[in-house]
Structure formats: structure tokens, C-alpha cells
Amino acid sequence: MNSKKICILDYGSGNVRSVFNILFALGKDVIVSNRPEDILAGSHIILPGVGAFGTSMEKIKKTIHLDILENEIIRNKKPFLGICVGMQVLADRGFEFGEHVGLGWIHGEVKKMSTGGLPLPHIGWNNVSIAKQTPLLNGLSVDQDFYFVHSYVFKEENNENVIAKTEYGEQFNSIISKDNIFGVQFHPEKSQKAGKLLLENFLSLR
Amino acid sequence: MKKNRLIPVLLLKNGWLVQSKGFKRHQNLGNPVTAVKRLSEWAADEIIYLDISKEETYDIRREDQGYPNRSSFVEIIEDVAKVTFMPMTVGGKIQNLSDIEKRLSLGADKISINTQALDDRKFIAHAAREFGSQCVVVSIDAKRINDKYLVMSRGGQEKTSYDPVKWAKIVEAEGAGEILLNSIDRDGAKTGYDIELLSAVSESVKIPVIALGGVGEWGHFAEAFDKTKVDAVAAANIFNYTDQSVYRAKTYLYENGYNVRSPDLLIIK
Incomplete structure (x- = not known):
């Protein structure tokens, strides 16, 4: 058996249960928590998210010890995965319902999609075109479908950090990454086989 | 490119999965x-659970299958969320x-409302906000009466004053994200969708319409x-x-060139 322990950060976001369910079904040692000892004990950290940028950041700041988290992620390089809004808050700033400061772990801004008339939110299965290989995508085809639900997108400052793109009226970043930090705009926990594979890959990092 | 979806609908009555004909x-x-x-293994794109019970009795006496007796629809949803990893x-x-918050917290991704929206259309706006x-998702049950379509409420039992196109535009304006459009006349008939109804509604709104x-x-x-311009096709029976x-x-749709996810069979423990 391995000693991997996943900590799903609990800050009152809606889809925590779904992320827990899939990892539990995959037989993983997983906990939903915001306690410092669980963040310290976790080998892999996941930040799920549904909802608006500002509200999410506010809840994160209120419920999670950011200094401890940042030390584990930035300094100790624990693999980190942000899902949907959990990816968006990695940016420096977000512009949903006003301007809000993000975690700033990957430089960029979160702005409303310009879809050229297509309805928002962007809901449904769409293909993720891989621009740059990473171990996170091992075994996935270059054009895999994942399930999306969002209206805002991560506009990166540094093209180096873009792993995959998706098209919905405009091309947007569906996967970003910097060192041990990964962000996915789609919901792997709702993306069946492809989602499971991506999560397994994430857990095999390190 | 965003794919068109294929969505199984599961009708639950008193906790049991049922087949329905004419809503009766x-x-x-x-x-x-x-x-x-099973539906997960066949890679459905999403799944819709509708509780059509008339009374509050839920009873699944199948302990042989490893699921405890459940006393409410909400508990059934909780069980389902543990075995399915697609949008529900x-x-x-x-x-x-x-009611909405409870279902979302148990693992539902969307909720579908019908009668409550017809009783109080602002409920759609409140839920969306x-x-x-x-x-x-606003679910619309339509029935053809004297050559005109009418929106029905309370599980198809009561007439309303709305025609489906007019009601669809209202629910879109109130903030609904999707419309699930069901034809009561075609329910269980196996003769195909009511194309006239689907095209009238799907051409009058921008939000996705799911055919049923x-x-x-x-x-x-x-x-x-x-x-028609429907974004997704659903079916139950x-x-x-x-x-x-x-x-x-x-496989049928994919091989005939339709914009759907490629077919897949998943092995689930």
C-alpha cells in the first residue's frame, strides 16, 4: 500500500461531496478538511469549487490557513489541483461581480468568456486539446472530452503555463500548470473515465 | 466543439424505477x-432523476443488492451520487x-423544477440567483388539446394558461439555464418525439432545450x-x-456523423 493521503480543502464549496465520492470509489485515502494538521499530513491537495470568484476567495481566506497551505504548496511542492473556480482563484485577480484578489500562484486574470453569441454558462462535454504534455495527461487522447460548467475563464500572463485549450466561441485555457500546481476548468469528478484517469495521474505525481 | 448530449431519464415512484405511459x-x-x-457503464452524458411519486412513501426492499432500505427520495439520490460520476x-x-440546497449538497449538479415555477415564476429567478x-433546469410538460399545445402542471394533471413557447421565453427571462421539454401525448408511445413542439420551443429560446x-x-x-434546434436528447423507457x-x-449517432461524444463502455467495479 502507498502512503498517499489526499486532502480536499473544505471551504463550504458545493461540489466537495462529488470530488470525495469519486476518489473514495477509486479506493483512495481521502479526507475533506480545512484543518492545518490534515493539510500538513496530505500528500496531495485538491481545491474544488463552484460559485463566484469573489465569494469563493472570501470563504477560502476565512476557513483555510493560507500561510500553512502556501508553505506546503509553494515551498514543499506538494501536488495541488484546483478544479473550476478552484483553478480560477489561482490567478492574481478575478473580475466576476467586481474586482477581487486571488491567490496569485499562477499569474493571470479571470474574465468573462466572450462567446460571440453562444449562451453562457458554457455547460456540457467539450474537447480539451492538449498543447503541452504533462504527466497529468498520461494515457489521455490529445482531444479528450470533459464536462464543463462555467462562464469565466483564466487568462494567463505566461503562455508557458498553458497545458490545454478548449473552444467555445473563443479559445480558452482548460488546463494550466506551474511546477507542482495544476488547474482544470472542467470537472474531472463528473467526467467519467477521462476524469478518473486524470485524477489517478494527479495522484501518481510525486 | 461542445457536444450534443444523450441523457437517460429515470422516473422514480415511491423509490422504485418505473416505466411511464401517458403520465398515467x-x-x-x-x-x-x-x-x-448500468447507465454509467454505458457512458451516458448526464442523467436525470425525476421523482413522480404522489405520496411520500419510499421503500426499496432489496437488501440483497447491498443497498439499505431508503425512506426518502433524497436518500436515494445520496446513494446514486456515490456510484455515478457524471452530471446529475x-x-x-x-x-x-x-429543497434545492439539500439536493445539490448530496451530489446533484442541477435541479429541475416544474409545478413550483408555474405557481410562482419568481422562484426560477430566486433559484438562479x-x-x-x-x-x-425548468421542466415543461406539454399536451396537445384541441390542436393547440398547452403547458400542464402537477404531473400533467392540471391545465395552465400558457402555451409552451410563451412559457419557455418566460423561464429563460427569469434565469433558467436549461429547459427539459416533455410531450405528455408521446410519453411511452414509442412513435418518436413531437417534432413540431420541439422545434417551436427550441427556436424561440437561446438556452439549451432537452427533448423528451x-x-x-x-x-x-x-x-x-x-x-429541431434541441441541444440534447433524452429518453426514459x-x-x-x-x-x-x-x-x-x-454508437448509432456517432457513426452517422452526429456531434456526440464517442461511444464508450466503462468497466466499473
Whole structure:
């Protein structure tokens, strides 16, 4: 058996249960928590998210010890995965319902999609075109479908950090990454086989 | 490119999965949790659970299948969320925001409202503001009466004053994210979708319309994509009676060039 322990950060976001369910079904040692000892004990950290940028950041700041988290992620390089809004808050700033400061772990801004008339939110299965290989995508085809639900997108400052793109009226970043930090705009926990594979890959990092 | 979706609908009555005909006759098909496992293995794009019980009695006496007796629809949803990893919409008997919150917290991604929206259209706006449009599906049951379509409420039992196009525009304006459009006349008829109804509604709104009611063969799915602007096709009975149904339906559409996810069979422990 391995000693991997996943900590799903609990800050009152809606889809925590779904992320827990899939990892539990995959037989993983997983906990939903915001306690410092669980963040310290976790080998892999996941930040799920549904909802608006500002509200999410506010809840994160209120419920999670950011200094401890940042030390584990930035300094100790624990693999980190942000899902949907959990990816968006990695940016420096977000512009949903006003301007809000993000975690700033990957430089960029979160702005409303310009879809050229297509309805928002962007809901449904769409293909993720891989621009740059990473171990996170091992075994996935270059054009895999994942399930999306969002209206805002991560506009990166540094093209180096873009792993995959998706098209919905405009091309947007569906996967970003910097060192041990990964962000996915789609919901792997709702993306069946492809989602499971991506999560397994994430857990095999390190 | 965003794909068109193929969505099995599971009708639950008193905790049992049922087949429905004309919104009146219901035949027991078994345990809803084992059914959803099958649908997951066949790679359905999403799943819709509708509770059509008239009374508050829930009873699944199948402990042999490893699921405890469940006393409410909400508990059944909790069980289902543990075995399915695709988007799930839950509808039936939703009357207030806390009903919605409860279903979302148990693992539903969207909720579907019908009668409550007809009773109080502002409920749609309140739900959308609280939880986001993306999780608010308004389900519309339409029936043809004297050559005109009418929206029906209370599980098809009561007439309203709305025609489906007018009501669809209202629910879109109130903030609904999607419309699930069902034809009462075609329910269980196997003669194909009500194309006239689907095209009238899907051309009058920008939000996605999900077609429901009447599918008897795979070609009926194709017909809806060919002749209307629906974003997704749904069905209940056909998916539960045919082995590997979703997989086979998707293979049919995929091989005929429709914009759907490639068919897949998943092995689930």
C-alpha cells in the first residue's frame, strides 16, 4: 500500500461531496478538511469549487490557513489541483461581480468568456486539446472530452503555463500548470473515465 | 466543439424505477441505484432523476443488492451520487430554496423544477440567483388539446394558461439555464418525439432545450437533431429496456456523423 493521503480543502464549496465520492470509489485515502494538521499530513491537495470568484476567495481566506497551505504548496511542492473556480482563484485577480484578489500562484486574470453569441454558462462535454504534455495527461487522447460548467475563464500572463485549450466561441485555457500546481476548468469528478484517469495521474505525481 | 448530449431519464415512484405511459400508467422496473450503475457503464452524458411519486412513501426492499432500505427520495439520490460520476439533474417536489440546497449538497449538479415555477415564476429567478443559472433546469410538460399545445402542471394533471413557447421565453427571462421539454401525448408511445413542439420551443429560446417523450428507436434521436434546434436528447423507457442502450444509441449517432461524444463502455467495479 502507498502512503498517499489526499486532502480536499473544505471551504463550504458545493461540489466537495462529488470530488470525495469519486476518489473514495477509486479506493483512495481521502479526507475533506480545512484543518492545518490534515493539510500538513496530505500528500496531495485538491481545491474544488463552484460559485463566484469573489465569494469563493472570501470563504477560502476565512476557513483555510493560507500561510500553512502556501508553505506546503509553494515551498514543499506538494501536488495541488484546483478544479473550476478552484483553478480560477489561482490567478492574481478575478473580475466576476467586481474586482477581487486571488491567490496569485499562477499569474493571470479571470474574465468573462466572450462567446460571440453562444449562451453562457458554457455547460456540457467539450474537447480539451492538449498543447503541452504533462504527466497529468498520461494515457489521455490529445482531444479528450470533459464536462464543463462555467462562464469565466483564466487568462494567463505566461503562455508557458498553458497545458490545454478548449473552444467555445473563443479559445480558452482548460488546463494550466506551474511546477507542482495544476488547474482544470472542467470537472474531472463528473467526467467519467477521462476524469478518473486524470485524477489517478494527479495522484501518481510525486 | 461542445457536444450534443444523450441523457437517460429515470422516473422514480415511491423509490422504485418505473416505466411511464401517458403520465398515467407506471410499471415497476426495479432498483434505481443498480440502474444508474448500468447507465454509467454505458457512458451516458448526464442523467436525470425525476421523482413522480404522489405520496411520500419510499421503500426499496432489496437488501440483497447491498443497498439499505431508503425512506426518502433524497436518500436515494445520496446513494446514486456515490456510484455515478457524471452530471446529475434531480427533479420532483421541489418547492423552496432549501429543497434545492439539500439536493445539490448530496451530489446533484442541477435541479429541475416544474409545478413550483408555474405557481410562482419568481422562484426560477430566486433559484438562479442563489445557486446560478447553470443548475436550474425548468421542466415543461406539454399536451396537445384541441390542436393547440398547452403547458400542464402537477404531473400533467392540471391545465395552465400558457402555451409552451410563451412559457419557455418566460423561464429563460427569469434565469433558467436549461429547459427539459416533455410531450405528455408521446410519453411511452414509442412513435418518436413531437417534432413540431420541439422545434417551436427550441427556436424561440437561446438556452439549451432537452427533448423528451416518445423515443422508440435510435433514429428518433437523430430526427430531433435533424429537424429541431434541441441541444440534447433524452429518453426514459428505451434506455431501461435495452441492454447497453446508451452505448448503442451513441454508437448509432456517432457513426452517422452526429456531434456526440464517442461511444464508450466503462468497466466499473
